[in-house]
Amino acid sequence: MFLPQGNVSAPAVRRDNPYVVELSVDRLVQHQPEALEPVYVRFGSMAAAKGFQIQWQAVSASLPQPVTGRLDVVVDKVEQSGAS
Numbered sequence: 001m002f003l004p005q006g007n008v009s010a011p012a013v014r015r016d017n018p019y020v021v022e023l024s025v026d027r028l029v030q031h032q033p034e035a036l037e038p039v040y041v042r043f044g045s046m047a048a049a050k051g052f053q054i055q056w057q058a059v060s061a062s063l064p065q066p067v068t069g070r071l072d073v074v075v076d077k078v079e080q081s082g083a084s
Contacts, residue, residue: 007025007026007027007028007034008023008024008025008026008034008035008036008037009023009024009025009026010023011023011039018052021039023036041073043075046077049075049077050075051072051073051074051075052073052075053070053071053072053073054070054071054073055068055069055070055071056068056069056070056071
């Protein structure tokens with residue numbers, strides 16, 4: 001289970017088409033890294049595993065409008081050999 005840590009909220013998962021997962025970072029400081037917990041994605045099968053996009057938005061007091069973008073996630077399928 002993910003527990004919020006300081007500046008970062010716990011993820012909120014909503015079953016939409018597709019699933020929607022939202023988390024927020026309360027405040028960022030320029031040039032200061034903010035650690036996020038890993039996000040794990042589970043597919044129904046290896047055949048169903050495929051790339052997807054993560055949409056993000058940054059809101060800043062110093063910008064007149066939010067900045068948005070997309071992060072492309074690539075799923076690299078690696079065949080595993082059977083146990084001997």
